[in-house]
Amino acid sequence: MDLDGSVTALVHTPLMVLVAPRQEQGALWSPPPPNPGDGALVVSAGRPAATRLEAGRPAAARDEVLALLRDGSGQRPRFDPGLSGGLRAWLEDAAAELVARRGEDAPPLFLGPRLLWDESVAAADPVGTTTHPVGTATDHIGAAADPYPTEWVRSCLIRALFAQVVTTGQVENPLEDALDALRVDPGRSGMARHVDGMPDEARAALAASLRIHIENLMNLTPRFAAGWLPRTHDRVAIPLAGGRVVLNGVFDLLVGAPVPGRAALCALGLTTGGRWAQARTALHYLALLETLRSGTPPFRLALLHSAAGRYAVEDVLEEHLRTIVSHVVVRLSTLGAGDA
Amino acid sequence: MPEGSTSGLSKQRQLTGALLEPFGAAAIDNRAAVLDAARQIPRTLADLAVPRPGGTSFRLTDHHVREALGPPDGVTPHTPFAWSARTARRALGLAGLRALATGAVRSPIDGVISAVDDAVRAAHRGENAASTMDRWLAGLPPAGRAAVQAGAVTWATRLWCALDWGAFEEPPTIGRDHWWDSPHSSLLALRSRAEVRSIARDPAGSPLSVHLVVLGGPRRTTIRSELSVAAMVEVLCSPRSLPPGRMVGWWPDSGHLVTLEIDQRALDDGVAAVARTLAHTGVTPADCGGAIRAAA
Numbered sequence: 100m101d102l103d104g105s106v107t108a109l110v111h112t113p114l115m116v117l118v119a120p121r122q123e124q125g126a127l128w129s130p131p132p133p134n135p136g137d138g139a140l141v142v143s144a145g146r147p148a149a150t151r152l153e154a155g156r157p158a159a160a161r162d163e164v165l166a167l168l169r170d171g172s173g174q175r176p177r178f179d180p181g182l183s184g185g186l187r188a189w190l191e192d193a194a195a196e197l198v199a200r201r202g203e204d205a206p207p208l209f210l211g212p213r214l215l216w217d218e219s220v221a222a223a224d225p226v227g228t229t230t231h232p233v234g235t236a237t238d239h240i241g242a243a244a245d246p247y248p249t250e251w252v253r254s255c256l257i258r259a260l261f262a263q264v265v266t267t268g269q270v271e272n273p274l275e276d277a278l279d280a281l282r283v284d285p286g287r288s289g290m291a292r293h294v295d296g297m298p299d300e301a302r303a304a305l306a307a308s309l310r311i312h313i314e315n316l317m318n319l320t321p322r323f324a325a326g327w328l329p330r331t332h333d334r335v336a337i338p339l340a341g342g343r344v345v346l347n348g349v350f351d352l353l354v355g356a357p358v359p360g361r362a363a364l365c366a367l368g369l370t371t372g373g374r375w376a377q378a379r380t381a382l383h384y385l386a387l388l389e390t391l392r393s394g395t396p397p398f399r400l401a402l403l404h405s406a407a408g409r410y411a412v413e414d415v416l417e418e419h420l421r422t423i424v425s426h427v428v429v430r431l432s433t434l435g436a437g438d439a
Numbered sequence: 440m441p442e443g444s445t446s447g448l449s450k451q452r453q454l455t456g457a458l459l460e461p462f463g464a465a466a467i468d469n470r471a472a473v474l475d476a477a478r479q480i481p482r483t484l485a486d487l488a489v490p491r492p493g494g495t496s497f498r499l500t501d502h503h504v505r506e507a508l509g510p511p512d513g514v515t516p517h518t519p520f521a522w523s524a525r526t527a528r529r530a531l532g533l534a535g536l537r538a539l540a541t542g543a544v545r546s547p548i549d550g551v552i553s554a555v556d557d558a559v560r561a562a563h564r565g566e567n568a569a570s571t572m573d574r575w576l577a578g579l580p581p582a583g584r585a586a587v588q589a590g591a592v593t594w595a596t597r598l599w600c601a602l603d604w605g606a607f608e609e610p611p612t613i614g615r616d617h618w619w620d621s622p623h624s625s626l627l628a629l630r631s632r633a634e635v636r637s638i639a640r641d642p643a644g645s646p647l648s649v650h651l652v653v654l655g656g657p658r659r660t661t662i663r664s665e666l667s668v669a670a671m672v673e674v675l676c677s678p679r680s681l682p683p684g685r686m687v688g689w690w691p692d693s694g695h696l697v698t699l700e701i702d703q704r705a706l707d708d709g710v711a712a713v714a715r716t717l718a719h720t721g722v723t724p725a726d727c728g729g730a731i732r733a734a735a
Contacts, residue, residue, distance in 0.1 A: 207657065263582055266589040276582035283524045283583045325546035328600065330593035336692040342658045347692075357600050359452060392694040 118163075119409050160410065165321035167412040168354075168365050168399055175361040175398050182417065183394045186387065186424050187339075190346070193428040194339035200435050201343075208434070209336075209345045212381035215426050247293045253305065254371045255281065255290060257312045257405055258351060261369055262331040264313070264320050265352055273313045274306040312371060315408035320367075327354040335388040346427070348385045355398070362398040362415065364389065372406035379411075380423070386415050387423045396420060455603040457698050458649050458687045459639050466641040469702045470682055476706045477674045483710055485623030487717050496626045497717065498618075501665040504712050507719035508661040522575040524590040529653075530572060531555060531587070532595035533614030533634065539599065540613055547595040555588050597691040598634060598653060611637040619675045629713065631672035638681060647684030648673065654688045658695060662688060664712035666699040671709030674701065 259280035260270055270276050281291040323329040329352060336347040352367040370378035382400050390396040396415045403410050535550025544550045561569040562577035576584060614634050621627040633650035640646050666686045673683035686699040699705055
């Protein structure tokens with residue numbers, strides 16, 4: 100895959116299709132059924148996959164994910180060093196036209212992955228994708244009606260738990276742990292208070308739902324060694340038109356160290372139950388932002404479906420980036436003076 | 440002030456290059472002018488620091504400059520400081536990077552875990568050196584502490600990955616803020632914040648200090664003023680450290696960077712920014728007309 104002079108890897112993993120973990124397909128091993136209210140979910144922190152295999156236990160899905168992320172990692176593709184600049188120029192043109200329509204004095208427009216689909220679609224699926232609700236007008240449709248829609252709350256709680264799984268490898272009590280995480284984030288402490296004030300029945304339902312999601316995530320999320328440099332909630336913000344338009348998003352998880360001139364990062368996204376295609380598109384959008392930020396796209400993407408317990412892995416291709424830029428340009432052309 | 444984006448080049452190479460690039464010939468002339476200006480600045484600043492209501496002193500940071508000089512609609516309502524994952528990540532991340540740079544640990548994660556453990560241990564032992572952050576961390580439930588740790592790891596890893604650490608001539612100083620206390624007025628102190636400090640050389644081979652400042656929030660018009668104040672503080676502190684030559688501001692979110700060469704103009708901007716900031720916060724200086732006019 101090391102193709103000097105080529106801009107697109109010829110060999111790559113298949114297109115991103117949902118994969119059921121082998122353990123699920125073959126029913127070789129299943130985690131114990133959830134037992135709300137007691138028992139910690141623990142991943143053996145730092146325990147190498149080989150140990151589990153040697154013990155005669157089927158590989159967990161996280162080992163499958165890890166193996167797919169590692170596959171071919173010694174032959175990272177090179178991308179055209181001019182690719183990032185070309186994509187940025189394309190976007191700058193569209194952003195300049197948008198600024199002309201909105202006026203030079205209009206406040207900056209912050210646009211997350213939700214920019215990529217129609218508002219009607221976004222409203223039907225408010226929070227289920229890799230989009231982080233970052234509080235922007237286009238990202239948080241429906242916020243005026245209900246400041247804490249259930250699906251949004253669930254998404255935030257699951258993401259908080261995901262960061263905990265990556266950081267410590269264990270979750271004691273999903274709901275309480277997630278709320279403890281939200282309480283140390285000033286931007287989310289209001290949500291924690293909202294959940295604290297929920298009726299017991301609704302709170303129990305939320306807790307049961309979280310337990311299912313987090314059990315799936317414990318199964319799907321690789322335990323990365325420290326040398327992989329895993330970092331959660333990595334925010335990207337790309338200013339266009341002198342900062343009047345900002346494309347932003349948040350990686351749920353990035354791993355890998357940058358290697359000059361080569362695609363070296365892997366990005367893992369999380370979808371908590373929304374449409375798979377949208378989640379994949381959102382992940383491509385983030386790959387585009389990383390390309391603009393660092394000059395090099397991520398090497399590979401993984402999408403974890405916490406509701407279904409399934410995953411998919413694919414390489415980043417130049418065509419993905421061009422397609423996303425094309426989408427963004429079209430959407431920017433539909434925005435106007437009324438958007439803020 | 441040169442601006443750039445790291446796109447198109449290796450992020451590490453461009454940011455490291457912007458920070459450590461050798462100085463041009465102008466740096467030799469600048470050095471004398473800057474040192475001369477540094478002798479005049481303390482008196483000017485003292486004149487700005489007239490008594491505040493209640494007789495309180497003013498400890499000015501880049502945050503104050505940003506709030507005072509930014510557009511009114513960009514100012515967020517003032518909230519009292521409280522420890523959170525966001526406010527703790529820099530301190531923990533820097534502690535982790537220091538351990539990493541000295542070889543005590545092998546990754547940002549290990550460094551941050553070590554920093555968190557040290558903080559909690561200090562608080563539990565009741566050590567005098569335990570900070571408010573230590574005590575706050577020690578009082579958090581494990582999941583809350585994990586969230587803080589995750590934020591610090593991300594902060595530290597981004598900085599660790601952004602620089603070519605092998606390019607430094609000598610081990611950089613990581614995360615030491617400099618405070619300058621006015622020798623003429625006990626009412627004024629100024630802070631220079633930089634995450635990484637090192638040296639670069641002028642054509643004569645003499646070292647000047649260079650400073651990397653990690654920036655947050657959007658790109659803004661106040662950034663030159665923020666960096667100029669920090670540069671001025673570095674100049675004022677320079678009798679006990681190297682003469683400063685350059686500030687580089689870097690936004691991890693976007694990869695964007697700005698470079699400020701420290702010269703007479705940068706110092707003028709720094710003084711002017713302090714004057715406007717003090718004026719904005721209610722201080723009415725008796726005679727700072729020159730500085731305020733310069734800031735206008």
